[in-house]
Amino acid sequence: MKKSGGILIFILVLAIVGPWLSPHDYVSTNFDSILKSPTISGGHLFGTDILGRDLFVRTMLGIRVTLLVAIVASLVSLVIGVTYGAVAGYVGGRVDAVMMRAVDTLYALPFIFFVILLMVAFERNFLLIFVAIGAINWLDMARIVRGQTLSLREREFVDAARLTGVSTARIIFRHIAPNLLGIVIVYVTLTIPQAILVESFLSFLGLGVQEPKTSLGALVDAGVNQMEGASWMLLIPAALLALILMSFNFLGDALRDFFDARQSR
Amino acid sequence: MTLLEVNDLTVQYGDDVVVDGVSFSVSCGESVGMVGESGSGKSQTALSLLGLLPANASTSGSILFDGEELMNKTSKQLDAVRAVRVGFVFQDPMQALNPYLRIGKQLRQILLQHGPATRDMADARVAEMLKRVGLPDVERQLRAFPHELSGGMRQRVMIASALICEPDLLIADEPTTALDVTVQAQILDLLEELRDDTALLLITHDLGIVAGRCERLLVFEAGRLVESGATTAVFAAPDNDHTRKLLAAAKRIDRGEILKPADGKTVLGVEGASVSYRDTSKMRLHAVTDVSLSLREGETLAIVGESGSGKSSLVRAMLGLIPMRAGRVVYAGESLEGPVQSRATAQRKDLQLVFQDPVSALNPQMRVAALVGESLLVHEPNLSKEQRSEQVIAILNKVGLDESYLRRFPHQLSGGQAQRIAIARALILMPKILICDEAVAALDGSVREQVLDLLRELQRESGLSTIFISHDLAVVRSMGHRVAVMYLGRLIEVAETSDLFSSPRHPYTRALLDASPVPDPLVAPIAAPLMGEIPSPLSPPSGCVFHPRCEFAENDCSQDRPSLRSVGGSRVACHRADEVELSYSRMPSSPTKNE
Numbered sequence: 001m002k003k004s005g006g007i008l009i010f011i012l013v014l015a016i017v018g019p020w021l022s023p024h025d026y027v028s029t030n031f032d033s034i035l036k037s038p039t040i041s042g043g044h045l046f047g048t049d050i051l052g053r054d055l056f057v058r059t060m061l062g063i064r065v066t067l068l069v070a071i072v073a074s075l076v077s078l079v080i081g082v083t084y085g086a087v088a089g090y091v092g093g094r095v096d097a098v099m100m101r102a103v104d105t106l107y108a109l110p111f112i113f114f115v116i117l118l119m120v121a122f123e124r125n126f127l128l129i130f131v132a133i134g135a136i137n138w139l140d141m142a143r144i145v146r147g148q149t150l151s152l153r154e155r156e157f158v159d160a161a162r163l164t165g166v167s168t169a170r171i172i173f174r175h176i177a178p179n180l181l182g183i184v185i186v187y188v189t190l191t192i193p194q195a196i197l198v199e200s201f202l203s204f205l206g207l208g209v210q211e212p213k214t215s216l217g218a219l220v221d222a223g224v225n226q227m228e229g230a231s232w233m234l235l236i237p238a239a240l241l242a243l244i245l246m247s248f249n250f251l252g253d254a255l256r257d258f259f260d261a262r263q264s265r
Numbered sequence: 266m267t268l269l270e271v272n273d274l275t276v277q278y279g280d281d282v283v284v285d286g287v288s289f290s291v292s293c294g295e296s297v298g299m300v301g302e303s304g305s306g307k308s309q310t311a312l313s314l315l316g317l318l319p320a321n322a323s324t325s326g327s328i329l330f331d332g333e334e335l336m337n338k339t340s341k342q343l344d345a346v347r348a349v350r351v352g353f354v355f356q357d358p359m360q361a362l363n364p365y366l367r368i369g370k371q372l373r374q375i376l377l378q379h380g381p382a383t384r385d386m387a388d389a390r391v392a393e394m395l396k397r398v399g400l401p402d403v404e405r406q407l408r409a410f411p412h413e414l415s416g417g418m419r420q421r422v423m424i425a426s427a428l429i430c431e432p433d434l435l436i437a438d439e440p441t442t443a444l445d446v447t448v449q450a451q452i453l454d455l456l457e458e459l460r461d462d463t464a465l466l467l468i469t470h471d472l473g474i475v476a477g478r479c480e481r482l483l484v485f486e487a488g489r490l491v492e493s494g495a496t497t498a499v500f501a502a503p504d505n506d507h508t509r510k511l512l513a514a515a516k517r518i519d520r521g522e523i524l525k526p527a528d529g530k531t532v533l534g535v536e537g538a539s540v541s542y543r544d545t546s547k548m549r550l551h552a553v554t555d556v557s558l559s560l561r562e563g564e565t566l567a568i569v570g571e572s573g574s575g576k577s578s579l580v581r582a583m584l585g586l587i588p589m590r591a592g593r594v595v596y597a598g599e600s601l602e603g604p605v606q607s608r609a610t611a612q613r614k615d616l617q618l619v620f621q622d623p624v625s626a627l628n629p630q631m632r633v634a635a636l637v638g639e640s641l642l643v644h645e646p647n648l649s650k651e652q653r654s655e656q657v658i659a660i661l662n663k664v665g666l667d668e669s670y671l672r673r674f675p676h677q678l679s680g681g682q683a684q685r686i687a688i689a690r691a692l693i694l695m696p697k698i699l700i701c702d703e704a705v706a707a708l709d710g711s712v713r714e715q716v717l718d719l720l721r722e723l724q725r726e727s728g729l730s731t732i733f734i735s736h737d738l739a740v741v742r743s744m745g746h747r748v749a750v751m752y753l754g755r756l757i758e759v760a761e762t763s764d765l766f767s768s769p770r771h772p773y774t775r776a777l778l779d780a781s782p783v784p785d786p787l788v789a790p791i792a793a794p795l796m797g798e799i800p801s802p803l804s805p806p807s808g809c810v811f812h813p814r815c816e817f818a819e820n821d822c823s824q825d826r827p828s829l830r831s832v833g834g835s836r837v838a839c840h841r842a843d844e845v846e847l848s849y850s851r852m853p854s855s856p857t858k859n860e
Contacts, residue, residue, distance in 0.1 A: 156626040159586050160687075162605050164640030164694065165613045174639075178630035 004250035011244060015063035024054035026061045027212045035230045047232045049222060058214055059237055063244070065215040069129055070195040074188050076134030081141025082184060088142070089149025090172055100146065103139050111136055119207055129208060133195045141187060148183055152176050182259030189252035193245045200241065216241045267329075268293045268433055268464050269314070274326035276309050276318065276488075283309045285488040286326070291434065296465040298475030298496065300511065301485030302709040307468050310485070311436050315351060316343045331433065349379045352427030352463075354456075356439040358419035362411040362426075368395075369407030372426050379430055394425040398455060417448035417798050421455065428459055435460055438468045445571035446736065450780040450793035453478060470709065472515040473739075473782025476500065477790035484508045497786045514710035515784035516739035523763045527746045529562025532730050533583075533616075533698055538592035540575070540582045540754075550802050552578035554754045555592070557829075560698065565724065565731040567745030567762070569738060569777065573799050575754035576734045580700050584616055596698075614644055617691035621703035623683035627675040634671040637661065637690045644694055656693060664689045664719060681712035685719070692723065699723075700732040705740060717744060738781045742766055750774050753810045754802055760835035768848055770837040772815050775847045809840065817845050 019026070023043065030052035038047040038055075046055035088099040115132045122128055152158065153176070161171050200217025202208040209215045214222075216237050223234030269291040276284035284306040291297050299307045312318050314328055316338065328335040330346060347353075355361040363371055369391055376387040388407075395403045398421040411419055420440060427435055437456065441449035456465065457478060467479055475482060475496065482499045484492040484507065492505040503509045540553040553575040560566050568576045582589040585605035594601040601612055620626035627636055638657045641648060648656070658668045664685040675683055684704065691699060701720065705713040717740065723729055735741050741748055741762075748765045750758040750773065758771040769775040779794035797814050800806055806813050812822040821840050832842040 156620045156622070157628040159581075160618070160620065160626050160690065161628075161639070162586065163584060163613065163616070163618055164690070165610055165643040166639060167643070168606065174631075175628050179628070181630070 004247040004254065007243065007247045008251065011063060011240070011247075012067065015060045015067070018060040019057045022054060022057050024057050026053065026057045026214070029053055035226070037230070038232050038236070046236050047230065049230075049233060050226060053212075055219075055233065055236065059216075059219060059240065062214045062216045062219045062237060063240065065209055065213065066196055066199060066217070066241075066244070069133065069199045069215070070192045072130050073133035073137060073195040073199075074191045076130060077137035077141050077191060078184065078188055080134070081138035082145050082180070084138070085142040085145025085147075086149050086172060086176065086180070089146040090153055090176065092150070092153075096146070100143075103142055106135075107139055115202065115207060126209060126213075129199060129202065132202075133198050136198070137191050137195060141184075141191070144183065144187055145180060148180050149176060152179055182256075186252050186256040186259065189248055189255060193248040196241070196245060196248075216244075266293050267291070268295075268331060269466075270327075270329040271310075271314070272327040272329070274310060274313060274324070274328065276306070276313050276322055276324050278322055283488050284313065287485075287488075287490045288326075289483055289490060289493060291464050291466060293433065294462040294464055295481065296460075296467065296479045297481045297483060298479035299466060299468045299483045299485060300470065300472060300475055302470060302511075302711070304487070305485040306488040307483075307485045308438055309488075311438055311466065311468055314436070315347050315353065316340060317353075344378075348375055348427075348432070349430045350432050351434045351436060352430070352432040354420075354423050354427045354435065354437040354440045357443050358416070358423040359411060361423055362419060364411055367408050367410060368414075368422055372422070372429060375426055375429055390429065391425075394429050395422070397459060398422070398425045398428075399451075400425075415798050416444055417451060420444060420448075420452050424452070424455060424459065428463070432463060434464045434466065436466045436468070439470070440467075441474065442469070442471075445799070446738075447571065447776055447780045447793070447795040448798055449474075449782075450790070451796070453782075453790070454793045471782060472511060472710075472784035476782065476784045476786045477788065484511065500784075500786050510711055512784070514714045516737075516743060517783055517785065518739045518742055518766065518778060518781045519783055519788070521743055523742065523766065524565070524744075524746050526761045527561050527564035529564060529730075531559045532562050532597060534559040534595045535579070535583055536593055536595070538579060538582060538594070539590045540578045540587065541590050544803070548803050551805065552754050552802060553582065556751070556754075556756045557592075558749055558756065558759070560730050560732060561746075562730055563724065563728045564746045565733050565744055567733045567735060567741040567748045568751060569735060569741050569748060570751035571736060571777075571799055573753070573802060574751040575802075576751055577702055578754075579751070580618070580702060580732060580734065584618060584700065610644065614640075614694045615697040617694065617696040617699055619684070619687050619691050619699065619701045619704040622707050623678075623680065623687045624675065626687050627683060629675050631674075632671065633661075633673050633675075633678075633686055636675075636686060637693055640690070640694050657689075660689045660693045663692070663723070665715070679712075680708055681716065684708060684712075684716055688716070688719065695727070696729070698730045698732070700734070702734045703736070704733075706735065706737070713740075720744070738777060750777070753799060753805055755810055756829060756838065757811065758835060758837045758839075759829070760837075764834050768833065770832050770835045770842045770847065771811075771839050772817055772845070772847065773811050776814075809838075811839075817841050 032052065033048050034052045035050060036044050036048045038045060044054050044056065046059055049055055084099065088096045118128055118132055158171060158175055161175050199208060199215060200220065203215050203217030204221045209218055219237035220234060220241065223237060226233045267290050271290065272288045274284055274287045275282065287310055301307045309318065313324050314335065318324065324336065326336065335343065335346065372391040372394065373387045376382045376390060392403050392407065395406060400406050400418060400421055414422065441452050444452060453474065467475060469475060479496050482494060482496050483490055484505065486507040492499060492503065492508045499508060500512065503512060536557045538553055538556045542550045542552060544550050556579055570576050578587065581587045583594050585601065585603060585608055588604065596612060596615065601608060605613060634654065634657055637660060638653050641653050641656060661667060661670060666682065666685055678686065705716050708716060720731065724731060733744050745762050747759065747761050749756055750771065752773050758774050765774065766778065769778060776795040779791045782790060795814055800813065808823040808825055809827050812818040815822065825840065827838045827840050829836045829838045
């Protein structure tokens with residue numbers, strides 16, 4: 001947990017501070033230094049792209065955008081998913097059935113089709129990416145939270161709370177929610193890489209962020225086109241993307257172990 | 266001749282020593298009991314004999330089995346000993362049998378694995394073995410999956426699988442702990458009958474089981490073997506303090522003080538209560554049928570019965586945790602209706618419940634201070650933070666804990682401490698009625714005694730009325746003023762404790778008494794008093810629900826359903842209660858051949 005957390009914090013700090021320390025910015029083109037390979041002396045740590053833009057700065061920007069999309073989308077899915085799932089699980093009965101059938105219906109929509117429709121209808125828009133990814137991820141979250149709530153509701157400590165006169169709202173927030181926390185936190189750390197992948201995928205298809213802004217996925221896309229002459233354009237963002245994804249996955253696993261250990265004796 | 270000789274056996278996980286220099290031996294054909302509280306290392310010792318410990322355990326010492334050193338053998342080498350020369354019966358057969366294999370195939374594989382047997386020979390042997398362990402309709406059971414059998418039948422299959430290769434040593438690890446007391450008696454009889462000249466190593470926490478059935482005893486405490494000797498000698502004159510403590514904590518159903526009946530007025534009554542559940546196939550499961558009971562002020566009413574008898578469902582319905590299909594609950598002259606949330610705050614406050622398993626009854630994410638003090642927020646909202654914490658500390662002191670526990674989480678408590686916290690939580694509202702649902706079943710002997718003492722003391726001090734649910738008659742004898750016996754959701758006998766234990770009126774009550782083991786080697790165990798197991802509540806027998814297992818059943822019994830009526834001082838639901846003379850066979854008043 002410490003290692004993966006440390007790597008993530010390091011990358012985050014670098015992505016925020018890095019562009020300030022560089023003399024270049026992410027927009028300016030420079031046709032004198034097109035496709036320069038990475039060197040320390042030349043001033044382009046990660047090299048330059050086909051328009052002569054500094055790739056270090058662009059990669060840092062890409063990390064910012066990617067992490068922002070991932071974290072905001074995960075938070076969106078967290079808020080919607082936990083509320084929806086906990087209500088469905090605790091109320092139960094017919095309400096539960098209707099709410100969960102709605103989730104099933106949404107599940108059946110083909111995702112890419114859905115995103116393309118959004119893009120066509122509302123033009124390309126940064127905000128839409130959050131909406132699109134969040135709209136997919138909360139379904140899983142709602143299902144997981146509902147399942148947990150269903151089993152927690154039957155636990156004896158909930159009965160004990162009911163007997164001592166604790167109100168329903170307090171039971172949900174004080175008794176059920178804290179016991180959901182472990183699994184929800186773990187699940188969020190696992191949805192973040194999922195959101196990163198989806199964003200990269202959309203950007204790769206050209207449906208994501210727009211030039212001159214960029215994300216890791218868009219950088220990889222650009223890198224693929226120049227793969228033969230300028231392999232660094234692909235390798236550096238791809239390696240960073242992989243590193244971030246693995247760190248989140250390891251962090252999620254470690255958190256799950258941590259919460260499991262606390263729950264059991 | 267010595268069959269097994271263990272010398273200086275040590276098992277540790279990292280720095281955690283769970284078995285510490287244990288040495289003992291078992292002779293051919295001998296039966297040896299290993300007793301101790303949970304965590305004393307008895308199971309770890311037994312598992313290490315066959316190399317069944319998890320990979321992170323490290324063992325040292327020597328294990329000589331029939332002259333052969335088993336320590337440090339590979340799993341493959343040990344296969345020649347496992348099952349063939351040493352059979353193993355585990356506590357929970359549902360865990361030990363493969364749920365995806367039919368019984369017949371599972372047992373056949375053991376034979377095919379270990380011998381030159383052909384398939385047909387193996388099948389014949391399996392069928393013979395299952396017949397010997399008393400499985401009815403063997404042809405059909407061969408094709409059954411483990412989950413299709415009842416708990417007792419599963420354990421019989423487990424015993425068949427352990428004995429099928431005719432081992433020299435049978436190790437049984439808490440073989441009856443998961444079973445009801447009448448089934449326990451059957452299984453113990455079966456072990457005794459089948460083992461012939463096979464040596465038996467019987468691991469248990471229950472001194473009553475080893476008392477009449479083992480020749481020698483090994484007493485464990487915290488990983489050490491603290492005493493060993495002939496059973497009669499150990500019981501008569503224990504050498505060790507811990508053994509004395511264990512013996513003192515072992516309750517007997519045949520002697521000991523019985524509480525005088527309480528004569529307060531009725532505080533809580535339930536009339537004609539029925540509870541049913543709908544299972545997935547829309548069948549109605551009748552958990553409780555037409556039960557009427559009353560609880561007097563300052564009284565402890567014990568409810569006994571085997572699992573599935575509806576004890577828990579009854580009290581849960583009374584408390585409003587589950588819906589009651591028919592009947593009503595009367596508390597202090599007022600009718601209690603609806604689910605617990607809709608009841609008046611004052612009524613909720615007066616009835617509190619202590620659950621069986623304190624670990625699942627305490628929210629793992631809350632500290633003791635919050636767990637115990639939470640209900641004060643609801644019922645005494647005007648208290649300041651300091652007053653609240655004062656009250657919490659006061660109640661903790663009352664249950665024998667101090668304020669150092671306030672900041673602990675439930676997983677930082679031992680079983681006994683957790684149960685005290687659960688009792689404190691129930692008592693902080695000063696309820697009039699405390700319901701204990703198997704409140705001591707999960708606790709070790711000595712801890713159980715402390716909790717029982719606590720409950721008795723609280724009752725003396727504050728005149729609390731208690732409903733005490735238990736399957737353990739020895740505990741009931743020492744706790745209850747009156748006893749209600751339930752079978753398959755019906756009340757079959759209600760009597761004062763002294764009457765019930767000396768002259769039970771219902772054949773089932775008598776069977777429960779006879780089946781309860783007595784921790785005294787001088788009292789020979791009675792052969793299993795009852796055959797079969799409790800039927801499914803989905804399709805209860807016609808007439809008297811007990812008639813298929815009753816030795817006194819006549820034609821009437823399978824047609825008319827008996828209702829409770831007064832016989833002697835008791836109320837009993839049995840057609841033949843006047844005709845049949847029953848008495849508890851081991852009562853001092855009727856000296857028997859056992860003495």
